[in-house]
């Protein structure tokens with residue numbers, strides 16, 4: 001069974017069909033990119049999957065559950081995390097604090113215990129710190145732990161945001177344009193990070209305009225145009241797909 005399964009998902013805004021009958025699957029450990037021209041429906045698709053807007057028709061199944069109509073925080077608690085186009089890391093916090101804030105959903109219940117110095121709460125706090133440091137290591141930003149996030153390059157801030165999204169347990173990560181503003185070396189680092197996460201079994205859905213990155217990192221690519229899936233396949237097939245060349249790549 002696929003981790004994520006979309007079956008004829010449709011979304012309309014006041015009569016405009018932003019998505020029409022979009023279907024695809026994503027397995028654990030797979031990286032799937034969603035590409036398409038501006039206004040093709042990529043953000044709408046992310047929002048429909050994560051519960052930020054309702055899909056008007058079709059089904060969205062995640063980890064065997066129908067999540068259509070569920071609130072975003074409920075879907076997120078099932079292990080689906082996302083980042084946003086305009087970045088979501090807290091600029092005034094340190095990198096470590098950002099990652100801990102991603103964990104806070106899981107540790108909030110222990111806050112009162114912590115206040116009263118209860119041993120269980122202290123143990124939970126130690127665990128949270130250990131997990132945050134392990135994640136910083138995994139993402140290659142351990143040396144930045146105590147730096148203020150606002151002082152980092154935009155590429156480093158993107159990695160911090162992804163790390164924060166991973167802090168609570170994630171089986172599926174949705175990344176909205178993670179390579180925006182990244183230098184070539186930061187992009188290479190991001191690619192290695194994404195492949196590493198996939199190798200650990202995390203599924204990744206990626207909206208990205210940087211075609212080189214998409215081609216290099218994706219197992220499969222879905223192409224949207226005017227809200228419809230016009231192609232879906234491996235990078236090499238997408239690169240030479242006539243409808244894609246006409247609708248998207250041909251414009252570059």
Ligand SMILES: Nc1ncnc2c1ncn2[C@@H]1O[C@H](COP(=O)(O)OP(=O)(O)OP(=O)(O)O)[C@@H](O)[C@H]1O
Nearest residue numbers: 013016017018036037038039040041042043044045
């Ligand atoms: N809240 C909304 N109300 C009305 N129309 C919307 C809304 N959100 C998106 N749309 C429309 O739905 C269509 C798809 O937009 P969407 O933002 O999903 O495209 P996109 O592929 O993410 O574009 P971009 O690459 O520019 O981010 C567009 O025609 C857009 O104008």
